[in-house]
Amino acid sequence: MSAHPATASDWPEEIFSTLKRFDVRQVPYVPDAGHSNLIERVLASSTMRGIPLTTEEEGVALLAGAWAGGQRGVLLMQSSGVGNCINMLSLVPILRFPFLTLVTMRGEWGEFNPWQVPMGSTTQGVFELSGVHVLRASHAAEVPAVLEAAAAQAYNALTPTAVLLSQRLIGAKVFTK
Amino acid sequence: MSKANLLDRREVVAALLANRKDVVAIGGLGASTNDISAAGDHERNFYLWGGMGGAAMIGLGLALAQPKLPVLVITGDGEMLMGMGSLATIGLQKPANLSIVVLDNERYGETGGQTSHTSAAADLVGVAKACGIEDSRTISTMAEVKAFAASLQDVSAGPRFANVKIDSAELDRILPTRDGTYILNRLRGDLGFPPI
Numbered sequence: 055m056s057a058h059p060a061t062a063s064d065w066p067e068e069i070f071s072t073l074k075r076f077d078v079r080q081v082p083y084v085p086d087a088g089h090s091n092l093i094e095r096v097l098a099s100s101t102m103r104g105i106p107l108t109t110e111e112e113g114v115a116l117l118a119g120a121w122a123g124g125q126r127g128v129l130l131m132q133s134s135g136v137g138n139c140i141n142m143l144s145l146v147p148i149l150r151f152p153f154l155t156l157v158t159m160r161g162e163w164g165e166f167n168p169w170q171v172p173m174g175s176t177t178q179g180v181f182e183l184s185g186v187h188v189l190r191a192s193h194a195a196e197v198p199a200v201l202e203a204a205a206a207q208a209y210n211a212l213t214p215t216a217v218l219l220s221q222r223l224i225g226a227k228v229f230t231k
Numbered sequence: 232m233s234k235a236n237l238l239d240r241r242e243v244v245a246a247l248l249a250n251r252k253d254v255v256a257i258g259g260l261g262a263s264t265n266d267i268s269a270a271g272d273h274e275r276n277f278y279l280w281g282g283m284g285g286a287a288m289i290g291l292g293l294a295l296a297q298p299k300l301p302v303l304v305i306t307g308d309g310e311m312l313m314g315m316g317s318l319a320t321i322g323l324q325k326p327a328n329l330s331i332v333v334l335d336n337e338r339y340g341e342t343g344g345q346t347s348h349t350s351a352a353a354d355l356v357g358v359a360k361a362c363g364i365e366d367s368r369t370i371s372t373m374a375e376v377k378a379f380a381a382s383l384q385d386v387s388a389g390p391r392f393a394n395v396k397i398d399s400a401e402l403d404r405i406l407p408t409r410d411g412t413y414i415l416n417r418l419r420g421d422l423g424f425p426p427i
Contacts, residue, residue: 108316115285119292124424145282148411
């Protein structure tokens with residue numbers, strides 16, 4: 055990847071550099087189009103390990119193991135994967151390890167596919183009921199500050215944190231032109 | 232299906248951990264975590280009382296973070312079935328220091344002994360192998376258990392997967408501590424990581 059300087063609209067690059075600065079080493083993910091640039095950046099990184107999952111709850115357990123071994127991680131997924139994580143999220147308060155997840159939102163802001171709407175509508179509620187604090191970024195310009203705050207509270211204060219990257223930020227998926 | 236010469240789960244786990252040296256042992260939810268406890272409490276025992284299906288992934292995260300550390304996941308057939316996708320994730324990452332042992336009694340022993348999928352159809356060794364964990368085997372004798380235990384120390388030849396057919400007898404529960412924060416921080420401390 056080219057090391058072009060990040061701009062306000064290059065928010066995946068902003069996320070990558072923030073994660074790097076916080077010494078994040080393991081990056082489990084289930085792919086989402088909204089995360090594709092960040093995933094490419096992670097897979098090309100020499101300090102971070104991108105770890106494709108078959109289902110999102112694997113990532114919650116992986117982050118617990120990573121922390122047992124002294125490493126920080128971050129879980130990348132889309133909103134539909136949040137429901138898959140619910141029982142595994144019980145590890146977070148029980149083991150008290152740093153938990154940060156970045157969630158690209160579907161089912162809102164111009165969604166075409168009705169099947170995305172139920173989980174997209176309950177994503178924030180599921181996190182809050184599970185004890186995970188929720189921050190949201192809806193515009194590229196606010197991504198750096200939101201990521202900084204999220205990483206700081208997750209890694210420094212062990213506050214389980216999810217950042218919802220709004221569909222308004224990533225753009226609604228286009229199915230028909 | 233009746234089976235002769237099934238192994239005793241406590242003997243199997245005791246043999247796996249007898250000369251453990253630096254091994255970190257992660258016990259999956261259910262009787263496996265009690266078996267590890269029965270073999271003797273240890274700073275490097277990671278007892279799970281929940282998070283069903285997550286034991287192998289905890290092992291993967293730890294194995295990737297500490298590639299020179301032998302990491303051993305000991306879990307049951309029901310717990311492994313719930314996290315079967317993690318075998319594909321592990322097969323892709325191929326951590327050479329990770330070993331997984333399934334204590335397969337073909338039962339959900341904690342919930343009344345209902346039969347599991349391994350009793351009639353599911354072949355976990357076949358699954359592990361097909362997911363890219365080449366060193367996947369069935370173990371049926373204590374001699375094989377002991378050989379496998381010795382191989383754990385080689386952190387350059389994994390990942391390994393072993394399915395051990397065990398007796399389904401219910402044993403006295405030897406309960407470990409269930410304070411997760413204590414368990415994790417005790418392990419981290421032993422590995423040299425200070426509290427935040």
